[in-house]
Amino acid sequence: MVSICVGQNKVLSSIENSIQEGKSKEALKQLSLLNTTAFLPEDLGYYYFLTAKSYSKENNDVKAIENYLLAKKQYLKANVVEKAMEINLNIASLLVSYKDNTQKHQFYLKEYMDYAFSTKNNAKILKGYVQLASLKINSKEAKESLYYFRKAIALNKKVKDIKLESKIYNNLAVLFSDVLYKPDSSLYYLRKDNLLLHQEKTPNPNYICYNLMNQASNYSQLHQYEKAIGLLHEADKIKLIEYNKVNKENINNFLYLNYKDAKNLDKALYHLEISNKYHDSLNTEQQNIAINNFDTKYKTKEKELENLELKTNIKTNRVVLYLTVSVLIIVLLISILVYKNIVKKKKIAEQEKLIEIQKTEKILKDQELNDIDLMLESQEKERQNIANELHDNLGSMLATLKLNFQNLKRHNEVANQQENQLYDKTDALLEEAYQKVRNIAHLKNLGIIGSEGLLIAVNKMAEKMSVLEHLTINVIPFELTERLENSIEVALFRMIQELCTNIIKHSEATEVNIYLTQGTSKEINIIIEDNGKGFDPKTVVSKSGIGLKNMEKKVEQMGGTFTIDSILTKGTTIIIDLPL
Template identity: 25%
Template sequence: MSKSIRVFLFVVLVLCRTILLAQNHAPDHTSSSGRQVIIDEINKTEQLSDTTIAIQTLHRIIAENGADAEIQIKAFIASGNVQLQAGHFQHALKQYQSALRFAAQAPPYFSLCHNKIGNAYNMLSDQDNAAWHYNRSARYSESIASSVIPASYAYSNLGTILSQQKQYDKALYYTEKGIVLARKSKDQKFLATLILNKGLNQNLKGENELALRTLDTAAQLCRKEHFDRKLFTVLLNMGNIHLELKQPEQALKTYTEARALLAAGNGIPSNEINSLYRQLSDIYFQQKQYTLSQHYLDAADAYATNSPIDKYLTHYQQARLAFEQGHYKNAYEEIEQFRKIKDSIESSEIVLKVQELETKYRTLEKDKEISDKSAQISTQSQQLFQKNLWITIFILSFLILAGVFTWWRLKRRTVARMEKKTQEIEKLQHILLGEETERKRLAQELHDGINSQLSGAKSYMLAIGNKFPELTEESYYNKVKEILDHTSKELRSMAHNLAPGELNKGLVQAVTQFTARVQTEQVHIEFQHYGYFNQLSELQSINLYRIIQELVHNGLKHAQASEIIVLINEYPNEYCIIVEDNGRGFIQKEDAATEGIGLNNIRDRVHLLQGSLTIESTAQSGTTFAIHVPKLMALPASVPKAAM
């Protein structure tokens, strides 16, 4: 064994011994176990009933761990949760925004921070800002594989906001996206919640039969997984829809199943139990079984809340029962109480406030599910670390030893691959540089040559029309004039596409004007951008612009799309471009060489930028192109500018 290998193995043994000693050492802020102690303290502090002590403790943790981004994020989010539960929504928003500032050092927390900020804006009744942050949360969750919060949760909150704004179709679209992601991640509990939300939106749209089928799917999932708490909510909503459809027998059957779940004590809220008993009382009242109706109405009263609407409905039902049973004095008293509450809640402002509070309650309930999920993931990660520590130590030694013997071979292969890749990139650079130069030359010739000749022809036509006014009445004369005008516009547009002058003002300005120019009444193109793009080199800007240009044209010409979304994001180390259309899609070919010229051209430009391209497409379901390009790359400084 050579001397260098012996030295290397000695270093490995020292490293292993250091790891073992660190495991037996008392926890500190830099060790994994020490960090877990702090995270556990954050989780326990968030559950304290004394809001003031909880916030003071969390601020102390923040001050003592300023260098640890993950602890800062968790502590700020926990502080925001405490403020949110206490009703201090503006303070909660500031805490969540502070957490977001640290997320740049821990990208997996981007989505969670944006989701929390969306919750705070929702509590502040700023639905537009809430929807914007929920949308960013979903985007980050899908683009960052290790995201703390699944994208399905963000899509669920986005759907709730859109439903609150009565945009039910959009709400169903994002809820469906959440369902797909929840199925992929096998998150059965949240899948049941999303299917329930889908059914509620269908009911709000007036599609009651379809809503019943959707809710029945949620109920079957809850029964299979023994989600009794969620099953109760699903059954309660199914019974309400049966009553809307004048199906009391089916409603009674559904409510009876829900009532059977109460015996297990599943932490079902009082307001839902109150609603169930009131609905049972109403059904038996319709059947003239007044004794049973009174029994369930008394049971509902035992779970009465301070909600004005609950009191309003209870007094109304009590008045009806008393009247039918001949207790007219009681009926009069109940109807008087009913009228007083009715007058107080008929104000449109109060009704809207009640609806807003219900939406906020549902958001807080979902937020609790997200927090529980995050804590569960954190605990599982710590247990997995402890379990695999010893295995990692032995495997590490073996892998490093194997790497010593294979290092020189891998180095030679790596050098060869890098040389080949460098040659390919240089070749692509020259090809695309030449192509861009030729585009600009053609644009110049079209602008200065053919377009100038067309302008001259138009001038002669106008002169002839002025000299011989009778020609202006001739259809052939006007047709020729129209053809010249149209051809001149087409040439200007072609020259502009070949060498867009807006690129001198930046990529965002160029894409904005391009999308506005190609958009039609039949096709809506939405362009969104987040970040700063002033540091892009000229060649980077040109290639990114050409990629977007090609993808949008594909959506217009080949996919026959009616809606195209273009999204450009800046991340700490890369730029991300997403182009999504709702067109007819296509089946991807295994051999890239058999793909069309346009797609191959896109792949070449992405390869030149040392980026990656992902395509998701199925027939009749639209296509999504995702392109990730690193910020730092070896590219030519510039390309020749066009004289336009």
């Protein structure tokens, strides 16, 4: 690849030399023969740049701009930004001469200037100033043009670019001559330019020719026609390397005008005839270029027709191949769809089975919760019946028995001291039995059914269950000011009662705290904690009463959560959160 690139660069460099020598037609032919398919982006950019330069020399501005844009694209692709940006100056220079330009050249100038300032390179900025000033040589932008020329002159004192300095002086001369109409100032800069041109080892003959033509123009404005005519003849003798016919036409046209103003009509007509011949020759060349372009297009079309049959055969083979591949793809797609359908049906069957299992589990869970409700309801009724029986029947019997015993004691007033002690002891035992029956009856139904509410019932329960110097039960309410629904109060009370009973039976605790909290009207929080010996909730088996598991399920049924936090030797905390 390296050797190919080197070869390409040598060929392109040789073509560039031909362009500089004024052989732009020959350069275009050489470029058209190159096979660019193996070119790297940078070499392709160079190829399009030389093509554009050749077309520009041949006065084909449209083709030149087209190829400059292609060159810029390839240079950017190769990340050769400097060359891509410099092409902007060439494009702007060509666009400014178009009547329908509408300031399009300004875009390319701005892009270049932004790039130049970003590099902080004085040489690049200088080049931009010179181009800006040169493209503003017109009556509307004359002041701006002069401003940028002066900035360029100041900056070139640092850069010291002789070629650009020559261009600055030449273009300043044009500005003073053609726009500001100051021929003396124009001649001043042209003389400075002429000195610089002859200081070069190989002066560019075209630039010397332009300098002489511009001097002649100024002398013509000063009515020094003989001086102008002499300079034009001197310019006409120079052998140009580019734009030969255009310059010959212009020189002879200027000679015609100056001879005419000098009243030498014979020579004026002679040079007008020569100028017209060059003009006609240029038009003929443009026609030939158009014919050549048409011929190229015709030959290309003919070649395309020759290849059409071959392409048709290739297309037929491709159609057969595409059909075969399409059939295989369709079969494959159908197989995939069938497989996906089977997998989908299997998944649906599994999902339906899972749904059935979930339904069964829900039915069992609902049944279990119903059983818990029935159990709780039965326990509640049983408690009420026992409480009523104890209070109404056994309590009445014990009261009557005590009354009869006291009457018997009064009737036997003559009894000895030993018998009196027996009577007193028996009376005390009856009183104790009566009070215990009352306490049990009240404990089984502590005001929940009545109008007292949950807080009062829990307080009474705590008072009854507390044992002096052995067990203290503290009830700590927060914001519990309103009554709850009776069924909720009953359920919560029975849970608290069952939990406190379990603490008394199993925990060996000395202190129990019951926190009743109702932060909002939509929820209630109950915390029961003790300082007992703790237990492992996973190993607990309920033998009687409601049971922890049943409590948990009941709370879940009511939409709440039931949490047990217990550590061996460090006590137990049970938390009930319930929405209202």
